[in-house]
Amino acid sequence: MSGGKSSKLGRFFSENAVVIIFLLITVLAIKPSGLSLTYIGQEMINRIGRDSFLVLALLLPIYAGMGLNFGMTLGAMSGQIGLIFAINANIRGVDGLVFAALAGTPISILMGYICGVVLNKAKGREMVTGYILAFFINGVYQFVVMYLMGVVIPIKNPAILLSRGYGIRNTLNLEGVRQSLDILLALKLGPFTLPLATFLVIAALCVFIVWFKKTKLGQDMRAVGHDMAVAEASGIPVDRTRVIVIIISTVLACYGQIIFLQNMGNFATYNAHDQTSFFAVAAILVGGASVKKATLPNVFIGVILLHVLFVVSPLAGQNLFGSAMIGEYFRQFIGYGVIALSLVLYAWRARKETERAREGLRGGAANGDIAVGGAK
Amino acid sequence: MSDTAAKKKIRQRRNIVRAALILVYLGLMVLVFVQGKGHTILIDNKDSGSFAALEGVRVAVDRQADSEYAAGDRDMAKVVGQVHRVVIDRQDGSAKIEKTIRLPLGADTVLLSLPKLVAGAEPYLEPFQVKVSAPATRKPRRPKAPRSRAPPRPRPRPRPAPHRRRTRAKRSSTPSPAGRVRQRPTPRRRTRPPPRTRTGPSSTPSRAGRGRNPTDVVKDPFHFE
Amino acid sequence: MRSFKKMVEDFGWPRIIIFLFLVALFIGAPFVHVRMDSSLSDVINRFGQNAIFVLAMVPMIQSGCGLNFGLSIGVVAGLLGSTLSIEFGLTGLLGFFGAVLFSAPFAVLFGWAYGRLLNKVKGEEMTIAMYVGFAGVMFMCIMWLILPFTSPNMVWGYAGKGLRTTITVEGYWLKVLNDFLAVRIGKFFVFPTGEILFVALAAFLMSLFMRSKTGTALTAVGSNPDYARASGISVDKMRTVSVVLSTFLGAVGICVFEQSFGFIQLYTAPVNMPFAAVAAILIGGASVNKASMLNVVVGAFLFQGLLTMTPSVINAALQTDMSEVIRIMVSNGIILYALTRKTKVTK
Numbered sequence: 014m015s016g017g018k019s020s021k022l023g024r025f026f027s028e029n030a031v032v033i034i035f036l037l038i039t040v041l042a043i044k045p046s047g048l049s050l051t052y053i054g055q056e057m058i059n060r061i062g063r064d065s066f067l068v069l070a071l072l073l074p075i076y077a078g079m080g081l082n083f084g085m086t087l088g089a090m091s092g093q094i095g096l097i098f099a100i101n102a103n104i105r106g107v108d109g110l111v112f113a114a115l116a117g118t119p120i121s122i123l124m125g126y127i128c129g130v131v132l133n134k135a136k137g138r139e140m141v142t143g144y145i146l147a148f149f150i151n152g153v154y155q156f157v158v159m160y161l162m163g164v165v166i167p168i169k170n171p172a173i174l175l176s177r178g179y180g181i182r183n184t185l186n187l188e189g190v191r192q193s194l195d196i197l198l199a200l201k202l203g204p205f206t207l208p209l210a211t212f213l214v215i216a217a218l219c220v221f222i223v224w225f226k227k228t229k230l231g232q233d234m235r236a237v238g239h240d241m242a243v244a245e246a247s248g249i250p251v252d253r254t255r256v257i258v259i260i261i262s263t264v265l266a267c268y269g270q271i272i273f274l275q276n277m278g279n280f281a282t283y284n285a286h287d288q289t290s291f292f293a294v295a296a297i298l299v300g301g302a303s304v305k306k307a308t309l310p311n312v313f314i315g316v317i318l319l320h321v322l323f324v325v326s327p328l329a330g331q332n333l334f335g336s337a338m339i340g341e342y343f344r345q346f347i348g349y350g351v352i353a354l355s356l357v358l359y360a361w362r363a364r365k366e367t368e369r370a371r372e373g374l375r376g377g378a379a380n381g382d383i384a385v386g387g388a389k
Numbered sequence: 390m391s392d393t394a395a396k397k398k399i400r401q402r403r404n405i406v407r408a409a410l411i412l413v414y415l416g417l418m419v420l421v422f423v424q425g426k427g428h429t430i431l432i433d434n435k436d437s438g439s440f441a442a443l444e445g446v447r448v449a450v451d452r453q454a455d456s457e458y459a460a461g462d463r464d465m466a467k468v469v470g471q472v473h474r475v476v477i478d479r480q481d482g483s484a485k486i487e488k489t490i491r492l493p494l495g496a497d498t499v500l501l502s503l504p505k506l507v508a509g510a511e512p513y514l515e516p517f518q519v520k521v522s523a524p525a526t527r528k529p530r531r532p533k534a535p536r537s538r539a540p541p542r543p544r545p546r547p548r549p550a551p552h553r554r555r556t557r558a559k560r561s562s563t564p565s566p567a568g569r570v571r572q573r574p575t576p577r578r579r580t581r582p583p584p585r586t587r588t589g590p591s592s593t594p595s596r597a598g599r600g601r602n603p604t605d606v607v608k609d610p611f612h613f614e
Numbered sequence: 615m616r617s618f619k620k621m622v623e624d625f626g627w628p629r630i631i632i633f634l635f636l637v638a639l640f641i642g643a644p645f646v647h648v649r650m651d652s653s654l655s656d657v658i659n660r661f662g663q664n665a666i667f668v669l670a671m672v673p674m675i676q677s678g679c680g681l682n683f684g685l686s687i688g689v690v691a692g693l694l695g696s697t698l699s700i701e702f703g704l705t706g707l708l709g710f711f712g713a714v715l716f717s718a719p720f721a722v723l724f725g726w727a728y729g730r731l732l733n734k735v736k737g738e739e740m741t742i743a744m745y746v747g748f749a750g751v752m753f754m755c756i757m758w759l760i761l762p763f764t765s766p767n768m769v770w771g772y773a774g775k776g777l778r779t780t781i782t783v784e785g786y787w788l789k790v791l792n793d794f795l796a797v798r799i800g801k802f803f804v805f806p807t808g809e810i811l812f813v814a815l816a817a818f819l820m821s822l823f824m825r826s827k828t829g830t831a832l833t834a835v836g837s838n839p840d841y842a843r844a845s846g847i848s849v850d851k852m853r854t855v856s857v858v859l860s861t862f863l864g865a866v867g868i869c870v871f872e873q874s875f876g877f878i879q880l881y882t883a884p885v886n887m888p889f890a891a892v893a894a895i896l897i898g899g900a901s902v903n904k905a906s907m908l909n910v911v912v913g914a915f916l917f918q919g920l921l922t923m924t925p926s927v928i929n930a931a932l933q934t935d936m937s938e939v940i941r942i943m944v945s946n947g948i949i950l951y952a953l954t955r956k957t958k959v960t961k
């Protein structure tokens with residue numbers, strides 16, 4: 014990539030490589046899948062409503078330089094516990110969702126605090142640590158929901174307990190609250206049905222995020238994200254700010270998971286949160302975000318692209334290869350592959366930036382190679 | 390010393406805001422709890438005390454479709470919230486009776502005695518204790534549930550009352566709290582477990598109890614929906 | 615007294631706690647009617663099964679590539695080798711070594727590509743390793759379905775093509791290492807001599823390698839890249855070597871695992887294996903950039919011991935199956951602890 018026009022085009026491609034690749038694969042897969050555009054369109058609308066909130070929860074940690082918050086699963090689990098309480102008290106409709114959100118909030122604040130403190134102890138390794146922490150707390154969650162609920166935590170509604178008398182059932186039917194937010198203000202537009210209430214909630218969150226970035230706390234986060242040492246020197250309490258960011262992200266994930274589950278209608282008590290971080294991270298990365306930079310459009314583009322591909326690829330795989338399993342595996346392969354690709358591209362680009370900066374300092378001398386241990 | 394005074398003021402304000410937030414939080418919780426709590430009203434048209442069962446009445450709760458009750462019948466209505474309107478039509482030309490009932494907050498299921506309600510005697514409501522049957526009995530493999538189950542499209546609430554079926558007077562029927570279906574009291578069947586949601590009687594969730602697989606160190610993170 | 619305290623500190627509190635907990639479980643076992651000898655046999659067996667995986671972590675840790683969450687790639691290479699060995703109908707020790715031999719080219723190839731990739735992303739290796747590992751496993755899932763295997767023991771009955779999820783090695787090379795010079799005491803205790811000898815040999819070879827010129831260069835690259843570069847060592851080349859070695863050991867490890875476990879597990883099974891190995895080496899006292907043979911042995915033993923004893927004893931004691939939950943908390947808790955420590959080296 015040397016000078017002039019070709020490097021600019023090259024830069025555009027390398028910066029948006031993931032979005033472009035994804036778009037390509039998606040468009041290619043639509044035809045063989047045999048799905049109508051109307052169906053795909055409606056699915057896209059549903060998925061935006063369902064998943065955007067969760068993906069939006071990832072924005073602030075990226076902004077604050079903490080990378081992809083794999084610990085959002087903790088928030089999801091808190092939301093699920095809130096939902097269990099709401100079902101236990103048999104609160105129906107949107108009231109049930111609000112109750113679940115309120116019940117889950119203190120739990121998610123606590124979880125966010127724990128996550129933030131742990132991540133502070135692992136600076137430089139936040140993503141892996143967040144990932145493992147999510148698994149660890151998953152164990153705690155399983156313990157609480159499988160063994161403590163009904164025993165130490167009073168559960169009044171026997172329909173949600175296991176037949177042995179304690180512990181919550183594997184699947185909970187959310188018939189009381191299912192789709193309650195979605196249909197609250199459903200608008201029919203031609204062949205499509207839009208869940209307006211959900212969209213309004215998402216829009217409110219977007220507004221909140223935009224406003225938040227302008228507050229002092231938001232500016233602090235940006236400074237911390239830019240350079241922790243400089244921020245510390247400027248008097249910003251770096252550790253505390255990071256913890257606050259994670260707490261906010263966790264609480265948002267809590268609400269996001271509730272919205273997600275009310276759309277799904279069914280609640281796999283022990284597994285529902287497993288894929289949450291995977292989907293959200295994949296979505297934001299597909300939308301063009303990187304570990305250090307993410308914008309609102311990244312969120313929505315990513316959700317649309319990722320989910321359209323996830324909708325069409327199993328069928329495309331089935332029709333192209335004659336096997337639904339291949340489509341399924343292909344879907345997962347693409348999902349993980351895109352995260353890996355984005356991370357690789359980001360890291361590679363970051364190194365290239367430092368190399369370029371270093372070369373600039375040196376005045377373009379030829380010893381650039383040795384200094385950065387170039388690939389031999 | 391105005392500095393510490395200012396700090397005190399800030400701290401005071403911060404505490405006031407925090408207290409206010411907590412109050413709002415608690416208030417909201419109470420609000421949605423009261424507003425959204427679902428109840429099941431078991432409308433009982435049986436002789437209770439000195440009040441005789443009514444013959445051939447049509448009863449409607451709130452805006453749900455009305456149902457016919459012969460003497461000795463019991464049906465249920467699912468409602469949300471505390472205050473409800475019950476309209477009783479005796480189908481003999483006389484004016485419809487309208488009563489407003491207030492459900493107790495605690496009970497999920499209440500038993501409403503029609504005769505008492507019509508006669509105006511208190512108490513016509515009593516909390517109903519649903520007996521959950523022992524795990525040993527098998528779930529009845531009746532396909533009856535899907536009919537009245539809500540279709541996967543979103544439906545506005547309140548749902549219309551389930552179709553009523555002719556039932557014989559039967560004391561010991563234990564209605565299900567979760568199902569929407571009318572309990573058909575069959576003779577000799579002691580307790581019927583309420584129609585469960587999809588999972589069968591499983592004593593342990595999917596993961597635990599599985600054969601010791603040494604590679605299952607970490608719960609499988611890639612279990613797709 | 616001071617030296618004792620220092621020894622304790624060096625050994626690390628978590629290790630001591632886990633060791634004491636393990637001892638407690640062993641002592642408590644007979645009280646809940648869990649046989650000590652069969653438990654011990656189990657622990658030793660599982661130690662042998664998993665030790666090579668833990669050993670595979672060492673090269674990459676030493677060369678500064680972090681914890682090899684992408685071990686799945688090596689496992690997949692090993693699976694290719696094992697399936698080929700079964701496809702060709704090799705049995706006994708020939709079958710086992712055939713599997714290792716067949717996996718070697720794949721392991722080297724995959725490892726080399728994977729190493730090149732990691733070189734481009736210095737600093738963020740661990741997360742990328744994880745996802746590359748997952749993506750690789752998923753890709754192989756597609757491959758397992760379409761590769762032209764024909765052996766009737768491996769393909770699905772109906773369609774005749776596409777491999778089954780689990781393939782038994784019984785009749786081929788089941789326990790060929792384990793039973794080699796095995797010592798049997800009573801009905802419940804079997805000491806898998808062959809397997810332990812193999813593991814010991816591998817560890818010995820590894821320690822020799824680490825002391826060799828390449829090995830020291832590798833360690834130099836991990837502990838002080840600038841010094842290494844100044845001494846003329848190519849950082850990238852050493853890192854690639856470490857990745858290839860780690861991948862190859864992963865392949866060998868899965869072969870050892872299969873002959874002991876009895877089954878070849880395809881499709882999404884490899885996805886979980888790196889985490890166990892990572893937890894094991896961390897509990898053995900290694901840090902993110904330093905690991906020794908002692909870490910491997912102690913770690914594998916403690917970890918597998920914990921994983922074996924905890925479910926059996928606690929389930930028997932509480933009459934309930936909490937094993938899964940405990941397993942999750944213990945193994946992840948260990949990794950978490952190690953990740954959050956300031957890098958302090960323990961012997």
